[in-house]
Amino acid sequence: MDACTLGDLLDVVGGSSVRLLTAPNGLGVPVTEAVLHDAHDPLPQAPGALLLAVGVRAAAAGPLVRAAAGAGLSGVVVRGADGPVGEAQAHGVALLSVAEDIAWHHVHLLLASAISARPVPSGSGLGDLFALADAIAAATGGATAVEDPRQRILAYSTVPGQPVDEDRRQGILGLQVPGSAENSEQYRVVFATDRPVRLPALGAENLPRLATAVRAGGETLGSVWVVDDGTLAADAEKTLAQGASTAALLLLRARAAQELARHQNSDLLRRLLEGSADVSTAAHRLGLDAVRVAAFVLASAASGPDSERTALRLLDVVRLQCEARYGRHACVLVDGVVYALLPAAGERGRGGEAGAGAPWSRTTTDRRHRQLAEDIVGRAGQALRVPVRAALGEVVADLGGVPGSRADADLVLRMLGDELPLATVDELRPRVTLLRLTEVMGERPELGAGSWRRVLEYDAGHGTEYARTLVSWFDAGCDMAGAAKLLSVHPNTCRYRLKQIQQHVGIDLDDPDERLVLWLQLRTLAGLRGAAGATS
Structure with missing residues (x-):
C-alpha cells in the first residue's frame, strides 16, 4: 500500500x-x-x-x-x-x-x-491483531487471545505446539468466550487492575491464565489472555504488558478507521437524501445500485436533550441491525428521523424498469425489507422504552432516485400512528397520492380556485351541509343509497340536497371533470370526508 x-x-x-x-x-x-x-x-x-x-x-x-x-x-x-x-x-x-x-x-x-491503513509502523513485525497474538504467544510461551470488552475474540495465536484447553477451543469456535459466573468474576479482576494478573483454572478441563486489560486514556478497549500451563517465560508479565500497549494502538486505529468510514458514509447518505451527491461516486463507495429508503422515528413527542439522546440511540439500533443484515452500511440522523438505505439489487425502480437484468420480485423484496423494519421497531421500542415508527419508500433503480424514495418515506411517516406503526409507500399509495396533491394544490393558488369555495361559503351562510353531502356522494361512488348511509339520512334527503346544490351554487354534477375536480378540492383543500352526522 x-x-x-x-x-x-x-x-x-x-x-x-x-x-x-x-x-x-x-x-x-x-x-x-x-x-x-x-x-x-x-x-x-x-x-x-x-x-x-x-x-x-x-x-x-x-x-x-x-x-x-x-x-x-x-x-x-x-x-x-x-x-x-x-x-x-x-x-x-x-x-x-x-x-x-x-x-x-x-x-x-x-x-x-x-x-495509514497499516496498524503499526513498518518493521515492527506486527501487521495486525493476529500477528500481535502470535508474537505474544511466541514470547511468553502460551497460546494468546485478544478480546474486546464484551468478551468477543478479535484475534488468537496460531503458534503450533502450545497447550490449549476447552475454554479456548470453544471460544475460538464461536469467537466468543463461554459465559459463566466464574468467568465474569475473572474479568472483573482483570479490569480492576493496571497490570497483568494470574488467574486460576476454571474447572478440571481448563488451564490457568495470565491476563491484562487493554486501555488507552483511561478507556478500556479490551483484554489479552495467555494460557498458562506452568511453562511461561520468566518475563511473560512484562511481555504481556508491552503487548497490551501495542494492542491498544491497533484497537484505537481500527476503531478510528471504522468511525471515519461511518462518518464519511453518513455524510454521503445525507447528501444523497438532499440530492446533492454525485451518484456515480456514491454508488462506487457504497457498493449499491437499486435501493429503498427506510425512515425510523420516535413516536414520543418529547423534546429537549433526552429526546436527542434517545434519537441517537435509535440511530445506533438501526445501524446495528442494518450492519448485521447487510454488512457495512450507511445510516444518518436528520431532524429527528433516522434514514437507512436498504439494498434492493435487481429490483424494479420508479417507472417499472427491471434493474441489472434480474427478475422482478417486489414480493420478496418487500417481505425482506418489512421484516427488517419490524425487527428494528420491536428491538428499538424495547431498548429505548419509546414506541418507534417505520416507513419504507419506493424501490428506486439507482441512487439518483434516493430523494424521491426519501420523500415517499417522509409522507408515509405522517400517516402512521399507534394502530399503524409501520407501512410501505405501496400499502398507502392512494393516501400518499392525495397528500402529495394536497401539498401541490396548496402551493399553487390557481389550483385552489373553483366551485368548492362557493359550496363552503353557501354552507357557512345558510347552515347547510352541502359540502359534506357532496363528499359523501363522491366517496360512495356517486351511489345515492351509499351516500345516504354515510350521512345517516334517507336517500331522498341526499337526492334533495344534491338538487339544491346545483340550483343555488351552479354546479354541473353531470360533468365528470367537474365532479373529479370538485371532489379533489373538497378532499384535499377542505379536508372533508364522507361521514355520518350531516344535517340539511
Missing part, C-alpha cells in the same frame, strides 16, 4: 478540524503515524510521524519543533493558530493546528484513522 502523504491526510481531515500552518517540504512528505508527546519521555524513534504537542502551548512549541526535526518526524500538531511557523520553516518540519477545544485523544483518533 502506498504511504500516506501530508496532502492525503489533509484531503481527509483538512478544513475546520485540522489546519495546515506551513509545509516547507511540500505536501508530498510521507506521514507514517500520529504519536502523542510525553514531556517525561524522549521523542519516539518514529521517522515520518506527526507529533501531537500534548501539554505544550502553541507559542512555546519552538523547541519541540526543533527536536522533532532532529528525530526525523514529518511534522508537529499544536493547539491554536499561533504556532512557531518560522521555526518549522527553518527546520523543514510541517506545522499543523487544531482548535483549542478539541481533546487530544480525539485528535489522535482522527489523524490515526486517516494516516
